[in-house]
Each structure stands twice: as structure tokens, then as C-alpha cells.
Amino acid sequence: MTTKKPSQDWTQDDAETLFLRYAxxxxxxxxxxxxAMHHNLVRYLAGKFVNRGEPLEDxxxxxxxxxxxxxxxxxxxxxxxxSTYATPTIVGEIRxxxxxKAWSLKVPRRLQxxxxxxxxxxEELSSKLGRPPTIQEVAAKIGASExxxxxxxxxxxxxxxxxxxxxxxxxxxxxPLSLAEFVGAEDESLLKIxxxxxxxxxxxxxxPRERAIIIHRFFKDMSQAEVAKQLNISQMHVSRLQNRAxxxxxxxxxESIN
Amino acid sequence: xxxxxxxxVQLIIPCRPEYVGVARLxxxxxxxxxxxxxxxxxxxxxxxxxxxxxAVERAGSSPSTIQITSTIGARALLIEVADNVPAxxxxxxxxxxAQNLAEAGVDQQGLGALLMEILVDEVKIDSxxxxxxxxxxxxAPD
Numbered sequence: 001m002t003t004k005k006p007s008q009d010w011t012q013d014d015a016e017t018l019f020l021r022y023a024x025x026x027x028x029x030x031x032x033x034x035x036a037m038h039h040n041l042v043r044y045l046a047g048k049f050v051n052r053g054e055p056l057e058d059x060x061x062x063x064x065x066x067x068x069x070x071x072x073x074x075x076x077x078x079x080x081x082x083s084t085y086a087t088p089t090i091v092g093e094i095r096x097x098x099x100x101k102a103w104s105l106k107v108p109r110r111l112q113x114x115x116x117x118x119x120x121x122x123e124e125l126s127s128k129l130g131r132p133p134t135i136q137e138v139a140a141k142i143g144a145s146e147x148x149x150x151x152x153x154x155x156x157x158x159x160x161x162x163x164x165x166x167x168x169x170x171x172x173x174x175x176p177l178s179l180a181e182f183v184g185a186e187d188e189s190l191l192k193i194x195x196x197x198x199x200x201x202x203x204x205x206x207x208p209r210e211r212a213i214i215i216h217r218f219f220k221d222m223s224q225a226e227v228a229k230q231l232n233i234s235q236m237h238v239s240r241l242q243n244r245a246x247x248x249x250x251x252x253x254x255e256s257i258n
Numbered sequence: 259x260x261x262x263x264x265x266x267v268q269l270i271i272p273c274r275p276e277y278v279g280v281a282r283l284x285x286x287x288x289x290x291x292x293x294x295x296x297x298x299x300x301x302x303x304x305x306x307x308x309x310x311x312x313a314v315e316r317a318g319s320s321p322s323t324i325q326i327t328s329t330i331g332a333r334a335l336l337i338e339v340a341d342n343v344p345a346x347x348x349x350x351x352x353x354x355x356a357q358n359l360a361e362a363g364v365d366q367q368g369l370g371a372l373l374m375e376i377l378v379d380e381v382k383i384d385s386x387x388x389x390x391x392x393x394x395x396x397x398a399p400d
Contacts, residue, residue: 096261
């Protein structure tokens with residue numbers, strides 16, 4: 001009969017025996033050993049979630065909380081493998097961590113940042129290499145995976161742009177307008193602004209009474225009746241003089257533009 | 259999209275590790291067609307990645323392919339990951355990850371399936387001499 005040192009016996013215990021003993025004794029040292037024994041399971045599962053932008057060590061930590069909960073509740077007599085029992089608890093804890101951090105709200109920003117980093121790296125590498133870099137080269141430069149780099153280039157741009165159909169509300173009473181409705185077209189009247197100086201000169205060339213009618217009607221916003229009263233002539237006469245003055249102005253303007 | 263209409267996207271990739279990322283990227287775009295939250299999109303992507311990784315590990319160096327068929331419906335996203343690696347094929351050299359897990363008494367193959375079940379609503383796995391088909395279903399939120 002060979003005698004074994006008790007400590008050796010201890011390390012050779014399999015998980016099942018440890019679980020039975022822990023269930024009976026609730027000895028925290030036994031629990032520590034069970035946690036250490038399943039560290040690789042937590043690391044493996046946490047590793048599946050690293051591309052969501054949180055450090056692996058943080059995920060391993062929250063996953064370990066799930067592991068400890070699973071160890072405390074595990075009943076080895078039920079015939080379920082511990083890894084099968086613990087996996088939903090560990091993954092659940094990791095997913096809750098993302099949910100509590102409102103991670104999905106930060107995704108656009110993270111991708112935008114990565115997108116900008118990738119764009120800078122692309123420029124730097126272009127001038128260094130004398131040619132556009134490959135995705136692999138950009139990924140290596142910014143320390144991200146190829147998949148992440150592609151995603152950042154693709155989605156980072158998408159998040160940067162706002163749909164023209166997106167609704168904009170400027171006050172609560174009015175119906176929301178789409179962004180497209182705020183986008184201006186080229187204002188052709190602006191192109192004619194240079195011609196206003198010429199208009200001044202053209203008005204100067206009118207005979208005094210016509211000039212007065214134009215100024216009253218179009219710069220002082222007076223009605224034909226008001227102008228008629230002011231100049232002490234009939235409204236019909238105002239109308240006739242106005243038409244003649246406008247024709248004159250048009251002629252002067254055409255001459256000065258051509 | 260009307261109740262009955264659905265769109266289908268198909269992707270065939272070599273059954274090799276460097277193409278799993280290609281599948282994951284495609285699935286990111288496909289799952290984004292559904293009214294899923296970003297977390298849900300990521301969950302689908304992870305599940306498809308698991309199915310592909312499983313196929314890649316079994317295929318070893320044999321020239322195999324993975325066909326990914328995604329059906330974007332009004333109520334659910336169905337993604338079929340079909341490989342032509344005969345069932346029962348075991349990886350010639352277990353990965354470092356698999357070795358670590360084996361030490362902890364964990365069966366990795368079962369774990370991959372379990373992880374997929376946590377991430378999507380339905381998982382159906384059919385293995386035969388022709389290969390393995392993993393059907394993943396994720397329902398649209400009500």
C-alpha cells in the first residue's frame with residue numbers, strides 16, 4: 001500500500017468531489033479552488049465578447065461573479081455538468097454588464113473614434129509607403145483586428161452621416177420636418193445682387209415724377225391710390241407713368257448687363 | 259416589408275479561420291436589416307461566428323466550405339450555417355483553447371452549442387455524413 005501526502009490527495013480531487021465537499025461544508029477555501037479550476041471557462045466565454053470594446057480583464061471579472069454565483073447554487077447530485085450549468089450564469093453576467101453600461105449608446109462613438117484613428121493611420125501609411133495601405137497594414141498600425149478595422153471604416157462613416165429623411169423638430173407645435181427640407185438650393189437672385197448698383201443709376205435717369213412714383217411704390221410700399229393722392233394726379237395716370245418708368249428701367253438694366 | 263415577404267442573402271466561404279471574420283462582418287450587415295438593438299445584432303453575430311468556428315475546427319486542413327444562408331423576414335431572422343465536413347470528424351490537433359477547457363473538464367463542442375442557445379432564440383443542429391447544418395433563429399422584438 002502506498003501512502004500519499006494529504007496535500008497531494010487534495011490536488012488530485014476532481015471537480016465533482018470538490019463540489020460535493022463544498023456543498024456540505026461551504027468552506028471558502030474549497031470555493032476558491034473551484035473558482036480557480038474554472039478560470040479558463042470564464043476566460044473562454046469572456047473572450048467571445050471582447051470585440052464589443054471592453055477590456056478582457058473587466059469581462060473576466062464580471063464573468064467570475066457569475067461563476068461564483070453558479071458554484072454557490074450548483075447541485076452536483078442533479079447529474080448536470082457544472083460547465084453546462086455555469087455557462088448561462090457567466091454569460092448572463094457579462095451581457096448584463098454591457099446592458100448596465102448602456103454600452104449600445106456608446107457604440108457609435110467608439111466606432112467613430114476608431115474610424116478616425118483608422119483614417120489617420122491610412123494617411124500616415126500612405127505617405128510612408130508611397131501607396132495606399134492595405135486593410136491589414138492599417139489594422140496592424142492601430143492595433144485592431146481586421147474585422148474591427150473594416151467595421152470601423154464602414155460603420156464609423158455610417159454613424160457620421162445623418163439621413164436627409166430624419167425628422168427635425170424646431171418647435172413643439174409644428175409638424176416635424178425632414179432634414180432635406182432645410183437644405184437650401186442655390187439662390188439665383190443672389191447672383192443678381194451685383195446688378196443693384198446699376199438699378200440705382202437707372203432710377204437716377206428717370207424723369208422726376210416717374211422716379212417719385214417708383215420710389216413711393218417699391219421702396220415705401222405705397223399703393224397706387226396713395227401715390228396718386230400724394231402727387232395730386234389720377235390713379236390711372238400713376239399706373240400709366242409707373243408702367244412707362246418700369247419699361248425704362250428694364251431697358252437701362254438690359255443695356256448695362258449686356 | 260409585408261408579412262409574407264422575406265429577403266435572402268447567401269454567402270459561401272472557405273472553411274478556414276481567416277474567413278470567419280468575413281462571415282461575421284456580413285452577418286453584422288444582415289442582422290442590421292432587422293429591428294434589433296445593437297446588443298442583439300452582436301449576439302447574432304457571435305452565434306454565427308461560433309457555428310463557423312466549430313466547422314473550421316472540425317475541418318482541419320481538409321478543403322471544405324461553409325454556406326451561410328440568411329433569411330430576413332418580417333418576424334424573424336433565420337441564419338443557416340451549413341458545412342460539408344462529415345460529422346464525427348475531430349480536429350487533428352486540439353487548439354490551445356480546447357486544451358485549456360479540457361483541463362477544466364469542459365466539453366468545448368457542447369459549450370459552443372450552449373453559447374448559441376443563450377444568444378439566439380432557437381438553435382437546431384443537424385449532423386450527417388454530408389456535414390453539419392446549424393439553424394439559428396432570432397425573433398424580431400414585438
